[in-house]
Amino acid sequence: MVEVESDPKKTxxxxxxSGPYGSQDADHMCRIAEKAMDKGYGVQIFLYGxxxxxxxxxxxxxxxxxxxxxxxxLAKRGAIIKSCVRCSQARxxxxxxxxxxxxxxxxxxxxxxxxIYSLYGFINFIKSTDKLITLGSG
Amino acid sequence: MVSVVIEISRPPFxxxxxxxxxxxxxxxxxxxxxxxVLLRGxxxxxxxxxxxxxxxxxHLPPTENLxxxxxxxxxxxxxxxxxxxxxxxxxEELIEGIEILDTEGIHDIILEKGEQIVVF
Numbered sequence: 001m002v003e004v005e006s007d008p009k010k011t012x013x014x015x016x017x018s019g020p021y022g023s024q025d026a027d028h029m030c031r032i033a034e035k036a037m038d039k040g041y042g043v044q045i046f047l048y049g050x051x052x053x054x055x056x057x058x059x060x061x062x063x064x065x066x067x068x069x070x071x072x073x074l075a076k077r078g079a080i081i082k083s084c085v086r087c088s089q090a091r092x093x094x095x096x097x098x099x100x101x102x103x104x105x106x107x108x109x110x111x112x113x114x115x116i117y118s119l120y121g122f123i124n125f126i127k128s129t130d131k132l133i134t135l136g137s138g
Numbered sequence: 139m140v141s142v143v144i145e146i147s148r149p150p151f152x153x154x155x156x157x158x159x160x161x162x163x164x165x166x167x168x169x170x171x172x173x174x175v176l177l178r179g180x181x182x183x184x185x186x187x188x189x190x191x192x193x194x195x196x197h198l199p200p201t202e203n204l205x206x207x208x209x210x211x212x213x214x215x216x217x218x219x220x221x222x223x224x225x226x227x228x229x230e231e232l233i234e235g236i237e238i239l240d241t242e243g244i245h246d247i248i249l250e251k252g253e254q255i256v257v258f
Binding site: 015049050086119122124126127129134137 | 140142145147154155158159161162165166169171254255256257258
């Protein structure tokens, strides 16, 4: 296998539109993100549509990779993870108005490492990224 | 200017995908991104004018006004001619401002116009 040299300036953005366990998309996303970070990429993830369920606290799959734990690990390594407020609100995650200080919409149900944000969070990812991958939306 | 191609290949009301894509299109335009929305496959149904207000029947948001918003914000909305022909949709049935291109033109857009491609 040919190894590609890492470029620390590169940024990879991923939009996830499907839920964490209904398909392999979230698993695939986490593995790509991990590999990209190993190669020096900055990683930005936006959870959209049913993809916002990947932010749920307390996930406990028996047979699958724990997507919640993996997102937490990625964030601890420096990945920026945001989720759509409109989609999160529809699915019961949003509990109050935007918190300016925390720079996110508050949710006790969502992982602390995921910022519930307006769609402009994704638009800023589009503007600032070198590569964009969309998963679960095609 | 950053550019993005947003491909929509699903019909307007069967899932959340179509309006999710059109929201990304409008939000991108409002932030100065150059946008082309490609309607291909069943996505061309999204381009039909005269859609009834869906929330009266199926509790899903309308898409016709979202397409009009994209055009009003100077985004391009392009429909695949072969997809239109296969579905018996005539040019005059489309929302005003939608361009029609053949498959070769669609491929040129995918390969040459968008720095980023978002698929819905």
